[in-house]
Amino acid sequence: MLSIKNLHASVEGKEILKGINLEIKAGEVHAIMGPNGSGKSTLSQVLAGNEAFEVTSGEVTLNGENLLELETEKRAREGIFLAFQYPVEIPGVSNLQFLRTAVNAMRTHRGEDEMNAAEFMKLAKKVSQQVDLDPAFLKRGVNEGFSGGEKKRNEILQALLLQPKLAILDETDSGLDIDALKVVSDGVNALRAEDRAILMVTHYQRLLNHIVPDYVHVLAGGRIVKSGGRELALELEERGYSWLGVEDEEAAAH
């Protein structure tokens, strides 16, 4: 489904990704782990099409189509979804209006009729219950005044509504207490499907207790330095990154 070959990317002239290679097939769940500053979030942002990052070489295809040529909104319509590490607060745009506009943009793209306000409200209420988010949050501004956990649940709510082909979860576990982690994980697990892939980017392995990955990759210094099964995550949990010859920049800074 997703094929990344020798991907290099930089931000403000500084190279962050230095040759990423990754193949993800439909139905698979991959986890990318790595120390802070290794390029995990950059990879997520580049895949989603954030123009602040410049791809300097390499290629990325989604089901054979060159992803890098597509604008952000077109990637989303082709099935890329990024759950943001830091979801953006947009006061003045109601969450409901935002979600409905997004869902209808996808439906239009697929040649389906747009949902009217009443139909959409019904669907949105159902899905917000699935992620344990009070439907009152639908009427607030997008992420406006939401707690960290509520923002993350709102991200998963969007994933469930938009039904992407590839869901990229950027540090979705950060800032979640154990109950919220369970709710969010249940939401992600509900997304698992034969025709869908999930790419989780995480610093910690605790999320992987709830969402069990098929493959685990270690990203360090802008490259994938090790790949394995889920047991690799457990090993990282026990031994840290140093046995891979990788410095955790955060640890190194202390």
Place this chain on the structure above:
Amino acid sequence: MRPAPTLSSAFLQPAGEALPQPLLALRKQRGTALVDMPLPTRKTENWKYSSKHLKLSDELASPLPAGSASTSVAEDGYRVVFRNGVVDSEASRLPQVDGLSVQRFADLPDADATALAERLDNTLDSKATQMARLNSARFEDGLLITLKPDTVLREPLFIVHEVTASASGSAYPRIYVDAARHSQMTLVEEYLSSGDESVMVDSVTEFTVGDGAQITSIRLNVEGQNVQHIGATGVRQQRNSRFESHCVGFGGPLRRHDLQLRLEGEGAECKLNGVVVTQGKQHYDNHTCIDHMVPNCNSEETYRNIAADESHAVFNGRIHIHQDAQNSIAEMNNKNLLLSTGAEIDTKPELEIYADDVQCAHGATIGQLDKTSLFYLVSRGIDRRDANVLLTMAFINELVKQIPVEQVRDSANERLNQFFDHTFREA
């Protein structure tokens, strides 16, 4: 040194001799006072940013010939149509409500005209409204709206100010509203135009709001790109009265609106909302002034400007709390959105406070659309134009929603969509 430019004498030849004698006399007297009036220049503080857009060539001094109608929001309901500054009785539909009278200046008996002549201009600070003085020297007709005590007008009254420019010239529409105690009314003023000859509209609307009266004034400015518009609204409020103003304006070669309120009775409150949208090389200048003269009055003011392309918006908000006006509450907030690097917005809050026990707050910001927010929206598959529209509307939604008349909201939204189509067309 070059002498300061003065108002051309061509502007001091009013038309419309049908007015009652007292008003003709007033007009003449006002005109005499304007001989050699210096025109605003860059050095005139209240015209600093706008004087260069004020073009008063002699051809604009001519009264406008009669013309035909264009499309107003006031399809149904009560309405009075001003065509080129003169009331068109046939196109008007007046409410038959006890306690309400709506009279053309021309139809006033001499005694009433004398009383009106004594009151015209008394809501405005003449030093700060130079062009309103020209209106007083030139109005050809006008509307006196009188609400007797306790009269409540349930439906809004629309005033359609239309200029139909088949030749160059100027129009001077004039309204005086006298709302007695505990009366209530919503007045919608819509400024429209048709034709493309160069035109100036110099309008003045005055309100006296009696004890406990509640007046809502809505002003929608959608004139064409051939029209310079200079308008003034003056309001005097008595005890426990409430005045609410909603101004929505789209830019032109020059749009200027002075809104002046005097809170003269304790417990009076006002709420002023304003939305301005400019594009191309348009220019829009709002000057507001609220005088808290007595204790225990509230004012709340919220203005938003959005400027695209190479357009220019100006907001100058003055709050003057007089020495006796203890326990005043005044809040002023002005936020501005620049949609292009060539656009300019100037904002100036002016607070003058002479009382010591007051709550005053003001805030002004100028910013651009947030790139992170835009990325977030498009990353959900939302069209880039729609994402820009959502973010821009987020900036003014609250104010548009508060406009209490549906036709005005719809018309404003329709115009906003045209603006978005223009501004975000390449996105």
